[in-house]
Amino acid sequence: MNTGNIDPKKMAALLSIASKKLGTTPETLKAQLESGSFDKALGNLPSSQQAKLKKALSDPKSAEKMLGTPQAQEIYKKLQK
Numbered sequence: 885m886n887t888g889n890i891d892p893k894k895m896a897a898l899l900s901i902a903s904k905k906l907g908t909t910p911e912t913l914k915a916q917l918e919s920g921s922f923d924k925a926l927g928n929l930p931s932s933q934q935a936k937l938k939k940a941l942s943d944p945k946s947a948e949k950m951l952g953t954p955q956a957q958e959i960y961k962k963l964q965k
Contacts, residue, residue, distance in 0.1 A: 894960070898940070898947055898956075905929070
């Protein structure tokens with residue numbers, strides 16, 4: 885998984901959001917993505933959502949854009965508590 889220049893806290897928030905959507909833990913999702921097993925990690929999502937998430941996780945600019953949404957910011961604030 886190429887994390888580029890993404891802040892580790894933002895990456896943790898992204899993994900947390902994605903893992904909840906996928907019904908797994910952030911740690912499991914991170915391990916699957918680092919091993920290149922996107923298909924296992926994304927298997928339960930519709931193909932359009934799989935493509936969006938793959939893009940966000942592989943492109944730091946897309947991840948930053950995704951994390952800048954009001955929904956992501958709200959989840960990020962909750963995670964900091």
